[in-house]
Amino acid sequence: QQQVKQSPQSLIVQKGGISIINCAYENTAFDYFPWYQQFPGKGPALLIAIRPDVSEKKEGRFTISFNKSAKQFSLHIMDSQPGDSATYFCAASTQGKSTFGDGTTLTVKP
């Protein structure tokens, strides 16, 4: 049973545009929701994370929006740049155990 569903699978955005990636979860015990960025040949790197007691967190061009009642959260990348082209994974964690989405491949065209 896949507990974290991520969409879209791939995304193409023009430079300067907004990239939006969505995730939905099932287990209400999840209490930590990180987003990771992964470049080819590298391990995932933590981008930004949120706990369910807040509805939004912003760090630079990256924002997480969290909807606890809908069990959904999303990553917004403002002013997308070609250097943002990578695979993005959402994850949901409880008691130290993380479940990852299947990833979104983002391509930002110059």
Next chain:
Amino acid sequence: EAGVVQSPRYKIIEKKQPVAFWCNPISGHNTLYWYRQNLGQGPELLIRYENEEAVDDSQLPKDRFSAERLKGVDSTLKIQPAELGDSAVYLCASSPSARSAQYFGPGTRLLVL
């Protein structure tokens, strides 16, 4: 601060051969994770250590996979014998505690022929 170190970075073996992966976590990180990442998918947890104790190994195929974390620092993941379906990237991650952010190493890319 040095990140998570993994070796080797790449490994090609014949099926039925043994293989081992090594991980050195970030200094002071008590929690260590081993993940497997198949192509086009997110990482899947194999085992989690708190210090030297394996606290979650429910997804580890114990008939062929084994892991250890001696002295609560470095860790080794072993596969014996390897099967074609074991071809994947094996990622090690560490965190200060179970409820903290995880920091991943670069992974070991395994190809079983």
